[in-house]
Amino acid sequence: MDFNRRELLKKMAFAAACSAAVAGTPGVSFGAWQESDANSADITWHKSPCRFCGVGCSLLLGISNGRAVAVKGDPRGAANRGLACVKGFHSVQALYGSDRLKKALVKKDGKMVEVPITEALDLVAAKMKESIDKHGKDSVAMYTSGQSTIPDGYAASKFMKGCIGTNNLDCNARLCMASAVTGFMTSFGIDEPMGCYEDFDHADVFVTWGNNMAEMHPVLFSRMLDRRQRDKKVTIVALETRTTRSGVASDKQMIFQPNTDLAIANCISHLIVKNGWVDADFVKNYVSIKKGRTAIEGPDGLGYGLGEKDGLQKDKPEPATWEEYVKFLEDYTPEAVEKISGVKADDLRTLGALYGDPARKVMSLWCMGMNQHTRGTWINNLVYNLHLLTGKISKPGNSPFSLTGQPSACGTAREVGTFTHRLPHGVVSDEHSRHMAAEIWGVPYERIPSKPTYSAVPMFRALDRGDLKFIWIQCTNPMVTLPNHNRYRDGSLKEDRFVVVSDVYPTPTTDVADVILPAAMWIEREGMYGNSERRTQHFDKLIAPASEDCWPDAVQTMYVAKKLGFDKEFPWTPENYAEGMYREYCKFQEGALHGMAPYEVLKARPGVLWPYVNGKSTRWRFNSALDPACTNGKAFHFYGNKDGKANLWLRPYQKPAESPDTEYPFWLNTGRVLEHWHSGSMTRRIPALHGSVPESYCEMHEEDARALEVYDGDMVKLTTRRGVLEIPARINGRGRPVRGQVFVPFFDENYMINKLTIDAFDPYSNQPDYKKCAVRVEKA
Amino acid sequence: MPVCSFIIHPAPGATEELVSELSAFPGCEATPSDDLSLLVLVSETDTREEMEELTEKLRCYPRVLSLSITFGQL
Numbered sequence: 001m002d003f004n005r006r007e008l009l010k011k012m013a014f015a016a017a018c019s020a021a022v023a024g025t026p027g028v029s030f031g032a033w034q035e036s037d038a039n040s041a042d043i044t045w046h047k048s049p050c051r052f053c054g055v056g057c058s059l060l061l062g063i064s065n066g067r068a069v070a071v072k073g074d075p076r077g078a079a080n081r082g083l084a085c086v087k088g089f090h091s092v093q094a095l096y097g098s099d100r101l102k103k104a105l106v107k108k109d110g111k112m113v114e115v116p117i118t119e120a121l122d123l124v125a126a127k128m129k130e131s132i133d134k135h136g137k138d139s140v141a142m143y144t145s146g147q148s149t150i151p152d153g154y155a156a157s158k159f160m161k162g163c164i165g166t167n168n169l170d171c172n173a174r175l176c177m178a179s180a181v182t183g184f185m186t187s188f189g190i191d192e193p194m195g196c197y198e199d200f201d202h203a204d205v206f207v208t209w210g211n212n213m214a215e216m217h218p219v220l221f222s223r224m225l226d227r228r229q230r231d232k233k234v235t236i237v238a239l240e241t242r243t244t245r246s247g248v249a250s251d252k253q254m255i256f257q258p259n260t261d262l263a264i265a266n267c268i269s270h271l272i273v274k275n276g277w278v279d280a281d282f283v284k285n286y287v288s289i290k291k292g293r294t295a296i297e298g299p300d301g302l303g304y305g306l307g308e309k310d311g312l313q314k315d316k317p318e319p320a321t322w323e324e325y326v327k328f329l330e331d332y333t334p335e336a337v338e339k340i341s342g343v344k345a346d347d348l349r350t351l352g353a354l355y356g357d358p359a360r361k362v363m364s365l366w367c368m369g370m371n372q373h374t375r376g377t378w379i380n381n382l383v384y385n386l387h388l389l390t391g392k393i394s395k396p397g398n399s400p401f402s403l404t405g406q407p408s409a410c411g412t413a414r415e416v417g418t419f420t421h422r423l424p425h426g427v428v429s430d431e432h433s434r435h436m437a438a439e440i441w442g443v444p445y446e447r448i449p450s451k452p453t454y455s456a457v458p459m460f461r462a463l464d465r466g467d468l469k470f471i472w473i474q475c476t477n478p479m480v481t482l483p484n485h486n487r488y489r490d491g492s493l494k495e496d497r498f499v500v501v502s503d504v505y506p507t508p509t510t511d512v513a514d515v516i517l518p519a520a521m522w523i524e525r526e527g528m529y530g531n532s533e534r535r536t537q538h539f540d541k542l543i544a545p546a547s548e549d550c551w552p553d554a555v556q557t558m559y560v561a562k563k564l565g566f567d568k569e570f571p572w573t574p575e576n577y578a579e580g581m582y583r584e585y586c587k588f589q590e591g592a593l594h595g596m597a598p599y600e601v602l603k604a605r606p607g608v609l610w611p612y613v614n615g616k617s618t619r620w621r622f623n624s625a626l627d628p629a630c631t632n633g634k635a636f637h638f639y640g641n642k643d644g645k646a647n648l649w650l651r652p653y654q655k656p657a658e659s660p661d662t663e664y665p666f667w668l669n670t671g672r673v674l675e676h677w678h679s680g681s682m683t684r685r686i687p688a689l690h691g692s693v694p695e696s697y698c699e700m701h702e703e704d705a706r707a708l709e710v711y712d713g714d715m716v717k718l719t720t721r722r723g724v725l726e727i728p729a730r731i732n733g734r735g736r737p738v739r740g741q742v743f744v745p746f747f748d749e750n751y752m753i754n755k756l757t758i759d760a761f762d763p764y765s766n767q768p769d770y771k772k773c774a775v776r777v778e779k780a
Numbered sequence: 781m782p783v784c785s786f787i788i789h790p791a792p793g794a795t796e797e798l799v800s801e802l803s804a805f806p807g808c809e810a811t812p813s814d815d816l817s818l819l820v821l822v823s824e825t826d827t828r829e830e831m832e833e834l835t836e837k838l839r840c841y842p843r844v845l846s847l848s849i850t851f852g853q854l
Contacts, residue, residue, distance in 0.1 A: 006781065006783065006824065009783040010783055010809075010822050010824065012783075012851065013783050013784060013785035013822045013850075013851040014785060014809075014811070014820065014822050016785055016850045016851040017785035017786065017787050017820040017821075017822070017850040017851060018811075018820055020787060020848070020850045021787045021813065021818060021820060021850075024787075025813075025817070025818065028813045028814075028815065028817060028818065029813065029814045029815070030811065030813055030814065030820070031814050090851075687851070687852040688849065688850055688851055688852060691849065691852065
């Protein structure tokens with residue numbers, strides 16, 4: 001037995017090295033590796049999407065003796081074409097951390113005690129019932145994940161909205177993608193990108209808006225560099241607030257002051273209009289000009305999600321004229337915006353000319369920089385404006401492209417709808433959508449409430465206040481990732497709160513739990529993810545879970561639902577639930593707008609784009625030549641909006657919720673690094689990844705460090721209005737902030753940077769701003 | 781019994797020679813890439829200390845230009 005284990009480990013070691021070498025060195029191959037794979041009787045290869053980011057790389061996983069032992073990129077995968085990144089190549093090792101949760105734990109007399117999973121789930125059901133009986137159905141909540149599979153999310157949505165009858169369901173995608181959703185909805189009336197990754201093969205200009213793709217979306221970054229290598233006229237422009245690997249690899253880097261992307265986007269629009277680069281026919285036929293609320297203070301003020309402005313607000317759109325729009329843009333001359341943003345007027349003109357040149361196809365790319373923003377909806381709108389003004393949209397290579405962070409933020413959170421305001425089709429406030437859900441779910445229409453309740457941060461505020469008594473957290477680690485998280489940790493620990501956590505490893509979130517439920521992870525069960533480009537990918541159960549008590553989240557939810565009397569709504573077994581739930585979910589999306597690929601098609605292919613209509617995927621939406629959902633008889637049809645047009649918005653530049661001052665003179669920015677996934681609960685258990693970046697750090701500009709007499713590796717003390725953290729300084733590391741700014745990765749629970757971040761958020765998306773708050777930096 | 785793997789970039793023209801020398805180390809198997817530009821080494825040692833000693837030895841070994849650890853099961 002030991003011999004087998006050693007051989008297995010050596011195969012894994014060999015495969016990891018070959019994979020990394022092939023990925024990192026163009027042209028290198030290992031015939032011996034391929035040969036050994038092909039000839040090895042005890043390794044079989046199976047398709048699966050990667051467990052980590054939203055790129056959605058298709059992988060081939062090598063399974064031997066019931067264990068996942070090797071990874072390679074799937075050459076059939078349309079997203080990655082055989083590539084994978086360092087996290088992907090090491091992904092299977094995340095299954096085998098020595099401290100996997102294998103038994104359910106229940107708090108008894110202040111101590112966590114192992115119990116069988118069914119006993120723990122019985123307690124969860126009893127506590128949920130007790131809370132509902134005592135405090136009403138809105139006293140219970142679920143908080144799930146953009147890493148939940150489609151069946152996991154579907155089970156949670158049906159259980160909470162269709163069975164319990166509360167909209168107290170939200171997810172961590174609120175922290176990463178909600179502004180992208182509200183951006184799409186306000187501009188196009190329908191969610192998710194109009195283009196697909198094939199745009200990378202056609203674009204001549206790539207503009208990254210505050211998006212370090214080299215580390216966050218490395219495979220797509222490789223595709224972008226490959227495109228440039230093949231065509232010398234391709235230009236990459238990196239708009240960023242600090243120098244990153246993406247900026248270094250770009251043709252032109254433009255550093256801007258935090259939050260001023262709003263002004264930059266309006267400046268480019270100003271240049272497009274002033275220089276006659278507007279595609280007048282496109283604007284006339286396919287664009288509606290709108291203005292909305294702009295006051296910050298007062299009864300109709302947008303605020304910043306702090307204090308009384310706690311919850312999802314609605315805009316009040318009004319039509320605006322072209323003349324109003326042109327006048328609005330007068331404030332955004334290159335010289336004026338240089339003063340606001342720090343980007344040179346000539347650089348802004350260069351950027352304007354790239355967007356304006358009718359001969360060049362432009363792809364705009366963004367992720368957290370634009371979405372984690374107290375005006376995240378607005379900056380999404382403003383970048384769409386650039387593409388609408390120039391008609392550079394819904395055509396191969398002309399593509400505003402919102403990238404996702406998580407592997408199923410699109411597939412589960414946005415499509416299945418694990419947000420408080422969403423249903424699998426449409427929103428809870430829409431009568432038709434509620435009727436559809438009631439009919440498909442077989443529940444009374446009246447049971448589904450029409451009003452959204454708590455988005456992520458307000459959900460934990462409600463737990464802190466005591467409006468929520470019970471919360472079930474699945475597949476996410478909010479006690480590391482929530483902003484200003486001390487407040488929410490303290491709230492979770494209050495006397496009469498009951499916290500249930502389903503996860504695969506111990507985390508700071510399981511530390512606050514009353515019940516911990518061990519979950520089956522990734523390929524330990526069947527599932528589907530949906531990536532950034534509307535591609536749904538299915539994976540089979542390839543290995544046994546870490547223990548018999550590790551159940552898929554959907555099966556845990558189903559067990560509790562049945563325990564509470566909802567047998568009829570969950571007619572599936574642990575063996576057939578994934579197929580059953582997917583088939584039922586597909587009924588919500590039937591039609592040319594969002595038709596999903598049949599289960600059999602998903603199982604057979606590495607991934608399939610939706611809309612899937614008459615056996616074909618729609619690659620570019622809203623373009624009548626390419627999208628069968630267009631029915632207006634014109635070249636383009638923005639069918640998400642009633643008038644068939646896309647909205648071009650007047651959205652001004654505004655300052656963020658908090659800016660540096662004399663007491664807190666630096667900007668604090670936070671984010672990820674290539675090697676680690678989110679809060680690090682999986683990647684920190686992968687030796688090679690943990691060894692590469694073993695702890696977090698504070699990136700500083702060398703002159704700021706010198707002024708504070710801080711040397712690389714010295715401890716610095718960071719203080720904000722919310723907390724204090726001592727952390728090693730990193731000077732001239734892979735990321736280099738400008739003077740007056742610091743950057744801290746959030747993957748390391750030993751240096752909990754979210755104690756310091758501000759829980760301000762966008763009024764429409766409620767997505768928090770992790771990218772900017774004021775901090776004091778001192779030598780510790 | 782730690783198992784590790786490394787990517788080694790050898791000095792130009794030294795790959796085959798290195799493969800044969802490193803494969804002679806106890807518990808080590810070296811495999812060259814097809815174009816002989818680099819090699820992969822899988823090691824199995826009795827203790828963590830031996831693994832660390834081996835790593836150090838490889839780092840300083842003549843004609844090894846760079847060494848990256850890609851897998852480590854301790």
